[in-house]
Every structure is written in C-alpha cells, then in structure tokens.
Amino acid sequence: MIRPTIMKKLLKIASVGSVLLVSSACAGPGQVPESPYKIQYQPLDWKVPSGDQFRHVLSNGLVTYIAEDRSLPYVRVVGFVRYGSILDPVVKEGLSGLMANLMRTGGTQAYQSDTLDALIDLFSLKISVSASETQVSFSCACLSEFTDTCLYMLSQVLFHPAFEERKVKKQTSIFLESIAHRFDNPDPILDAAYEKAMYRDGKNSILSTSKSVGRISRKDIVDLHASVFKTENMIVGISGNFSPKSIEQKLTALFPKAAAPLASSVHDSAYAAITVKPLAKSVIVNKPISQSYIRMGLPLFKRPNDDFYAMQVLNLVLGGEGFTSRLGSKVRSDEGLAYVIYSSAGSNYFFPATFFVEFHTKNETASKALAFSFEEIGKIRSGGITDEELSHAKKVLIDGLPSMFRSPDDIVENYAQNEYLKRPADHFVKYPSRINALTKADILAVTKKYLDPAKITYTVVGDTSVIYPNDTIKGFSLKSQKPCVVQNVTDSLFEMK
Secondary structure, eight states: OOOHHHHHHHHHHHHHHHHHHHHHHHSOTTOOOSSGGGOOOOOOOOOOOOSGGGEEEOTTSOEEEEEEOTTSSEEEEEEEESOOGGGSOTTOTTHHHHHHHHHHHSOBSSSOHHHHHHHHHHTTOEEEEEEOSSOEEEEEEEEGGGHHHHHHHHHHHHHOBOOOHHHHHHHHHHHHHHHHHTTSSHHHHHHHHHHHHHHTTOGGGOOOOHHHHHTOOHHHHHHHHHHHOOGGGEEEEEEESSOHHHHHHHHHHHSOOOOSOOOSHHHHHHHHTOOOOOSOSEEEEEOOOSEEEEEEEEEOOOSSOTHHHHHHHHHIIIIITGGGSHHIIIIIIITOOOSOEEEEEOOOSSSOOEEEEEEEEEGGGHHHHHHHHHHHHHHHHHHOOOHHHHHHHHHHHHHTGGGGGSSHHHHHHHHHHHHHTTOOTTHHHHHHHHHHTOOHHHHHHHHHHHOOGGGOEEEEEEOHHHHGGGOOBTTBOSTTSSSEEEEESSGGGGGOO
8 A cells, every 4th residue: 555655655656747748849948837738839830731632533424532641551431422312202301311321231233232231341431421401421441452442342332232031121110119219208399390490491491200211112222222322413522541542543443324413403402492481480399398499590591601600600609609609608607597508500502590598497497598588689789799709719620620620531521511511612711801801891791690588489398387387587578479389399390380
C-alpha cells in the first residue's frame, strides 16, 4: 500500500510533468503559462480544398470524385443515387426503403444471399444501401488488398440484385414489425406529427403503413430498381490506398455505360409540389407520459437562398449552440424547465424547409417553457444580436469547416454530395467569405422576415390531462392557439386533413 506522503509526492511529480509537457508544446523555453486559458497556439494555416482536382467523368459516363490516400491500407466508396422515398408511388409508401434493404440482403445473380453474407464476413467488408426522403445512398469499405473483391461485390449489389422471394417475405415481415412499434417512444411520434403539422398533405408527411407495405410486391421492387440504378443517375466518391488510374479502370469496367442523362423534371416536379402548409395552429398528440415533447415550427425556404447564411448565425445565437445559446441560458439554466432546448434552421434543396425550437419538459411546465421560448424569440426579433454574439457565431461556423475535410474520404464524400445537391463547385470555398460578410443588420433582417410569432405552429406530444390545467403562463396559452387538432397515437394521425 502506498503511503499518503509518497502518494502526494507522486501526484506532484505527475502534475509538474504535465505542465512541462504542455509548456514545451505551446510556450518557449522556461515559459510556463499561469493558466490553461493563457496557452496560445499558432494560427491554423488552412484553406478549403477545391473539389475540381478530384472530379472525373469516366468513359462510361460515371461522375466520380477520386482521392488517393496511402496513410492506411483501406478503401472506401460512397455513392448517391437520384431518388428518394418521397417519390415512392402513392399507397406503396416504403417501397424504396424495402428495395434498399433487399439489395444488400436479398442475394445477387452471382451469389445467393447466404453466400454473399459469408463472403462479406470472410473478407471483413462493409456494404450498405439505404434510402432517405431525397436520396438513395450506398457505401462499401474494405482493406485495400481486397479492393477488387469489394468492388465486384458492390457492383453485384447495385446492378444485379436477385431479390430472393424468401428474403422479400422476411424483410417485409421485419418492416411490418417495425411499423407496429414505431410509436412506442415519443421522439418518433413528435417527428411524424411535426411533419404532418407543417406540411399537411405533402408527400414527406405521409408515412409507410402496414397497408402500404402490404401492397408492395417483388415486381414493384424489381421495377423500381431497374428504373433508378443506372450509371447516369449516380455520383460516386472513392478514396484510399490505390492508384487513381487503376481505380478509374476498375469503375469503368464494373459500372454499366450510361445512357442519355435521366430527365430530372419528374423528380423536380414531385418535390415542387411540397410546400409548408400548416395543418393547424397547434397539433397535440395525447399520450400519457410524464414529459411533453414540443416543437415550435416556422416556414423557411428552399435552398439555394441567400438568407441561409444569416439564418445560420441567427440559429446559433438563439438556440443552435446548446447550453450557451439564448434559449439554453434562459429556459434551461435560469428557469430549469428543460435539460436540453435547441433550435434548428433546416437546409433543403428539394422543397422548403422549416425553422424550429425543440425541448422536452414536464407536462406541468409545458406552457411555461413555451412562454419563455416565445419571449426569447420576441427579444431577438426586436433587439437583434450583439457584436459579441455575431463575432462568436462567425468564428464557430468558420472554424467548424476544417472538420468537414479531415481526410481524403471526407473530401470526396462532401464534394460528391455537393454535386448531388447541384450546388456550385466552389460552394465550400466561398462559404467563409459569405459568413464573414454578414452584419448585425443582416441578422435582424432575417429575424424579422422568418421569426414571425404569429406564424408559429405548435406540435406537442404529451398528457393533455396535465398540460391543460397548467395552461396559461405569462399570458401564453396553448389552448388558445386555434385552430387546434388533438389526436391520440394511431396511424390515423397521419391521415388528418
């Protein structure tokens, strides 16, 4: 057992050693900072890498971003396919999600599903396909010595899926089970209710149901795959331990030759039909739980939009920076009404996004937390932000940019996504100057333009028997937000008109 006196000496030695280590790295000889806060670092000499040097259009028509990286014996591929679940046929919602899952699990022309699983395990590969609202994405990763094997298997998954009947039945069953339990917790209820509250009849507010999934046949899956998975419909990024010329040859051989570029008008028109069209002033989902899950939503815009940059700064100051934001300081720290409260300014290139404030609080304090949040929105709307807030927000946004480009893998993925969204090639390069150019007047202008208290839609998941008796606080009343829709937790929630 170590004596207390010896332990104190050891701790003192360790402490001195740590200080010397820090001082040697950050200060000159003999210069020990009085406090960690006085440690100074050299400015980071960093610039956003241009994507042009990585972009290639192969002879088969495939748009690729290729980056060599010899630091590890590793290769990763990521790809984006121009399709999204919003484009699923009416009454067959869930089709793209089921297709994406079965592409990986349903076998291929070269390998039965069980064999494919075994080979992926044998070579320690990672292959996945997934579908979101506005894109289908895929990825694969492997040790560089297995690059040829990995790319061949990926091409099988992407272009030659078998969609084995038994796997279709199994995955459909799993999908139906997940639907049966998706509203067990309040978070997904709030997500779904908010989409319905803000977009009313928009395709993005219509969820897959047991009925819609039950209507999906194997033929539907095969037909959707054939119409979507075409080389001309894809953008691919690949990075790792390889020769770029060699990789170009491999991708040219494995990806089919592109036909004429797919017309985007069908996709664009489907997204164009989605607008922010609130269902009611307040949408309340009654659920007997101890806390209320709340979002206060406002209409925003579709990108590209010049107001986006000012909205990023506004969002950071109001609630985007967590505990230190205005909402975090007032509602969480001063009033103790919520452990977490934050705001989010949506970024969407396909249809208009929304701005929202979200928090969880006791049912008894739901209206009180709403009242204080409403009050903070009013303050920033009338008084704007301070010089210190503007300077800090700019620094946070610009200083976060290098973390998006930490590796060649980050570079090719971000630029592939950038092109998928049809942003300018120099989008990231110009980002810092767009942020730096903002003034307090710019922030106040977007605040008055978008943060209109009269246009807030309130979405609440909680116990109305507790919320309503504690309703009116600081002049705010949730019940007075009319028209109001109150609904229990059922699938019919998403059929409200």
